[in-house]
Structures are given as C-alpha cells and as structure tokens.
Amino acid sequence: MKPNLYQEKHRIMYYETDMTSRLSLGMLLNLAVLVSEDQIDHLHVGTQLLQGDHIGWVVIQYSIHVNRLPKNNEVVTLSTQSKYYNQFLAEREFLIKDASGKVCAKIDSNWILLNLRTRKLILIKPDLIKPYGAQLVPVLPHLRRPYPIKNQHDTVSRIYRVRYSDIDINHHVNNAKYLNWMCDVLKPYFLVQHVPQDINIKFSHEVKYGTNVTSRVKMIKQDSNTVFTRHEITSNHQISAVANVKWIHKN
Amino acid sequence: MKPNLYQEKHRIMYYETDMTSRLSLGMLLNLAVLVSEDQIDHLHVGTQLLQGDHIGWVVIQYSIHVNRLPKNNEVVTLSTQSKYYNQFLAEREFLIKDASGKVCAKIDSNWILLNLRTRKLILIKPDLIKPYGAQLVPVLPHLRRPYPIKNQHDTVSRIYRVRYSDIDINHHVNNAKYLNWMCDVLKPYFLVQHVPQDINIKFSHEVKYGTNVTSRVKMIKQDSNTVFTRHEITSNHQISAVANVKWIHKN
Numbered sequence: 001m002k003p004n005l006y007q008e009k010h011r012i013m014y015y016e017t018d019m020t021s022r023l024s025l026g027m028l029l030n031l032a033v034l035v036s037e038d039q040i041d042h043l044h045v046g047t048q049l050l051q052g053d054h055i056g057w058v059v060i061q062y063s064i065h066v067n068r069l070p071k072n073n074e075v076v077t078l079s080t081q082s083k084y085y086n087q088f089l090a091e092r093e094f095l096i097k098d099a100s101g102k103v104c105a106k107i108d109s110n111w112i113l114l115n116l117r118t119r120k121l122i123l124i125k126p127d128l129i130k131p132y133g134a135q136l137v138p139v140l141p142h143l144r145r146p147y148p149i150k151n152q153h154d155t156v157s158r159i160y161r162v163r164y165s166d167i168d169i170n171h172h173v174n175n176a177k178y179l180n181w182m183c184d185v186l187k188p189y190f191l192v193q194h195v196p197q198d199i200n201i202k203f204s205h206e207v208k209y210g211t212n213v214t215s216r217v218k219m220i221k222q223d224s225n226t227v228f229t230r231h232e233i234t235s236n237h238q239i240s241a242v243a244n245v246k247w248i249h250k251n
Numbered sequence: 252m253k254p255n256l257y258q259e260k261h262r263i264m265y266y267e268t269d270m271t272s273r274l275s276l277g278m279l280l281n282l283a284v285l286v287s288e289d290q291i292d293h294l295h296v297g298t299q300l301l302q303g304d305h306i307g308w309v310v311i312q313y314s315i316h317v318n319r320l321p322k323n324n325e326v327v328t329l330s331t332q333s334k335y336y337n338q339f340l341a342e343r344e345f346l347i348k349d350a351s352g353k354v355c356a357k358i359d360s361n362w363i364l365l366n367l368r369t370r371k372l373i374l375i376k377p378d379l380i381k382p383y384g385a386q387l388v389p390v391l392p393h394l395r396r397p398y399p400i401k402n403q404h405d406t407v408s409r410i411y412r413v414r415y416s417d418i419d420i421n422h423h424v425n426n427a428k429y430l431n432w433m434c435d436v437l438k439p440y441f442l443v444q445h446v447p448q449d450i451n452i453k454f455s456h457e458v459k460y461g462t463n464v465t466s467r468v469k470m471i472k473q474d475s476n477t478v479f480t481r482h483e484i485t486s487n488h489q490i491s492a493v494a495n496v497k498w499i500h501k502n
Contacts, residue, residue: 014419018415021420163435164434165269167439180416
C-alpha cells in the first residue's frame with residue numbers, strides 16, 4: 001500500500017512572521033496542523049469517523065529540521081503523508097517546499113488517538129487509518145526523546161498566564177503557544193541573531209485555560225556558530241513539554 | 252477621480268479563529284492590514300516611495316461594524332479602497348464579504364504617514380496618494396472618538412508583559428495585540444456568550460518591546476441583550492489606546 005500524499009499551496013502572511021520577517025516557529029506548527037486537518041477533510045475521515053465519537057488525533061512529538069524559514073509573502077507548498085502506524089501511535093511527515101521545490105523544513109511527528117471527552121487513549125483501528133495508506137508495523141521509526149533539563153543550575157525561567165487568545169476550539173492551549181513561550185524566555189537579540197536548525201519537542205500534559213505555566217531554558221553553547229538550548233514548560237508542578245533546539249548563528 | 256478598489260480572496264485558517272471557531276478580533280485587524288499592504292504592492296507605491304525614505308502608513312483609528320464573524324475554513328473576499336484624504340490624514344474603507352456577497356464586517360479607518368525612524372508626521376503629498384484614486388477634501392468623513400474611562404470605579408485591569416511574539420517587523424507591538432489584551436481582560440464565559448457588533452478603537456502612543464501594559468475595562472450594561480465596554484491600554488502612565496465595544500448576547 002502506498003501512502004496518500006496530500007499537498008496544498010500556502011502564502012506566508014505578515015502576521016505569521018516574527019520580528020525578522022521569517023515564519024515564526026509557532027506558525028510552523030500551525031501550518032503542520034492545518035495541512036493535516038485538510039488531509040482529514042480531503043479523505044472524508046473527519047466528521048463522521050472522528051467528531052461523531054468525540055475522537056481526535058493529538059500530536060505528542062515533533063522533530064523538525066529547518067533548512068531555512070520562509071519569508072513574508074513567499075508562496076510555499078505544504079505536504080503531508082502518514083506511512084506507518086501501530087495500535088497506539090501513527091507517524092506523519094510534513095514538508096514545506098519553496099517555489100523551486102527545495103525543502104525549507106521537514107517535520108516528523110507522532111500522533112495518538114484520544115477520546116476528547118475522557119482524554120483516554122483509543123486504539124488505532126485499521127478502518128480509521130486505511131484511507132491514509134499507512135502501513136501497520138510492529139515498531140515505528142524512532143523519534144529521539146528530547147533531553148530534559150537535569151538540574152536547575154544556570155537556567156532562566158519566566159511565568160506565563162494562559163491568555164484567552166492562547167486557547168483553541170478544544171479549550172486547550174494550542175501547541176504553537178508552547179514554542180512561543182520557549183522562544184520568549186530567550187533574549188530578543190539572541191533570537192534575531194540565530195536561526196533554529198533542529199527542534200525536537202515532546203508534549204506530555206495538556207495545559208488548560210486559567211493556569212499559569214513556567215517556561216525554563218538552559219543554554220549549552222557549543223562553539224561560536226552553534227548553540228543548543230534545552231526547554232521545559234511546567235504547569236501545576238507537572239512537565240507539559242520538553243524541547244531541544246539547535247541554533248545556528250546567522251553571521 | 253474614482254477610488255481604486257482592491258480585493259482578494261482569503262480562507263479563514265483555524266489559527267485565525269478563537270475558542271468559538273470564529274475569526275478573532277485581533278485577526279480581523281490583521282486581515283485589514285494584509286489587504287492594505289497588498290494594495291500598496293499592487294499599485295507599486297511600496298518599496299520605492301515608502302521604504303526608500305523610511306516612510307510608512309500608520310493606522311490611528313478603526314471603526315468596525317460586524318454583522319457576523321466568519322468561521323473557520325470559510326472563504327471570504329477582503330476589499331479596500333481609499334476615497335478621501337487631506338494633508339494630514341487618509342481614510343480607508345475595508346469590507347469582508349462572504350461567498351454570497353453579504354458583508355460580514357465593514358471597517359472605516361484613518362491613517363497618517365510617519366517617518367519610521369524619527370516617528371515624525373509627514374505631510375501627504377498628492378503623488379503618493381494619486382495611485383489610490385483618493386480625493387483631496389478639506390474635511391474628512393468624521394470618525395467618532397471613543398469615550399475614555401472617566402473614573403476608575405468598577406473597572407477591572409490586568410498587566411501584560413509585551414512578548415517577543417507580540418512584536419512585528421517594525422519592532423513595535425502589532426495593533427492586533429491591543430485587541431487581544433482588551434478581550435483577555437474580560438471573562439471567557441462573557442466572550443463565548445457575546446459577539447462584538449461595533450468596535451471603535453483609537454491608537455495614540457505606540458508600545459515598544461520590553462514594556463508592560465495595563466489593560467483596563469469598564470462594563471456598561473444596557474439591557475439583557477446588549478453590553479457596552481470601554482477599554483484603555485496604558486503604558487508608562489501614558490494612554491496607548493482607547494476602545495469602545497458594543498456586544499450582543501448570542502441567545
């Protein structure tokens with residue numbers, strides 16, 4: 001069985017970019033969710049199969065490689081396909097390509113099926129995944145777990161109150177906001193001088209409206225051109241997300 | 252001279268909507284700026300005439316009437332035209348129409364020309380406005396000034412730290428964020444139960460990165476179906492924006 005590739009064009013809007021006029025990391029995740037939702041609609045596996053039973057796909061990890069972040073007004077092609085799944089997990093790949101066909105970013109991701117009311121895991125039945133052309137495998141391609149912050153020494157943190165605009169239709173914090181909190185805790189001059197090359201982010205507990213989160217970062221400088229950062233988002237003394245980012249100096 | 256009407260189609264993305272799956276108020280302003288920037292590019296009055304001299308159009312007031320906020324995935328037509336100007340001010344009208352041609356929202360606005368380096372007012376010379384087909388008039392159509400909060404009695408306020416993601420390419424806070432702060436200070440159950448019908452927002456001082464702002468609101472209940480709110484955003488003891496909103500209960 002061949003996986004179904006779904007793709008669409010997207011123009012990068014100025015409000016999807018940051019201070020540097022390049023697509024923001026949060027919006028990169030929004031574009032991934034956008035094209036996966038559109039594939040669900042395209043394959044007609046949305047309303048009937050999912051919403052009727054209050055079942056939804058929830059992402060638990062993104063591993064992102066960025067060659068370059070597309071700029072304001074650029075028209076890119078977003079594509080996605082799901083090649084493999086097992087009973088508990090489905091993988092999904094995203095590509096963002098520029099007009100010349102060059103890959104701007106590649107995202108590998110792992111998804112689970114949840115009962116959106118009880119938040120309990122649902123086993124992935126073949127009829128739900130069949131339209132994607134995904135193949136049942138005993139072991140999924142491995143996404144490396146991001147390293148946690150082991151000790152608090154030399155960390156910087158900040159508390160964020162969840163805002164109304166952070167909440168999506170499911171009354172949970174939109175995943176893109178985690179990356180905003182992770183970036184915001186870094187200094188603006190660092191963000192302007194560096195570009196993210198690899199981002200590995202794993203979500204463990206969802207954040208709800210009305211809570212405060214702490215965004216903590218530890219910087220591990222490698223050399224004059226490369227900086228590694230380790231991030232965690234905690235809420236109610238529980239880790240909500242862990243991420244590792246490799247940054248390259250712009251020169 | 253007939254004003255040049257510029258229009259384009261736009262699909263409402265899920266990340267442009269709020270908890271109710273309708274276009275958020277902040278994104279409504281982003282769409283207005285988007286279509287006005289696109290008209291500037293279309294008329295070739297951008298790069299050469301503005302950026303070379305570090306001159307930019309800055310909005311000082313929006314008066315918005317909402318019939319209904321478009322929903323997630325809806326394709327709307329955004330249009331804009333500038334009919335009138337004088338030496339100091341240009342007016343610009345925006346329409347958001349749905350697929351059947353019905354007006355979802357109408358926005359009237361006033362703009363000034365600023366030297367983006369010195370932040371000083373620039374007189375609007377005819378050659379800059381000519382491509383828009385705008386007409387020089389002694390007095391512009393009047394946009395009513397929003398009522399300020401006269402006394403602090405019965406107001407609710409909250410302090411917001413400007414985040415990295417609030418800042419745009421000009422290193423200032425994106426105007427849409429003011430409306431986010433104004434909405435966030437209201438209760439979520441109020442925002443879910445009410446829809447904004449009229450929004451009148453006037454900007455006076457720009458907010459820069461690294462500052463805190465206070466968002467203050469006073470509710471003036473009219474009857475069971477209508478609520479008026481008065482908002483102000485202050486920064487460094489200076490008023491940055493004042494807004495009045497008329498809300499209708501959804502029933």
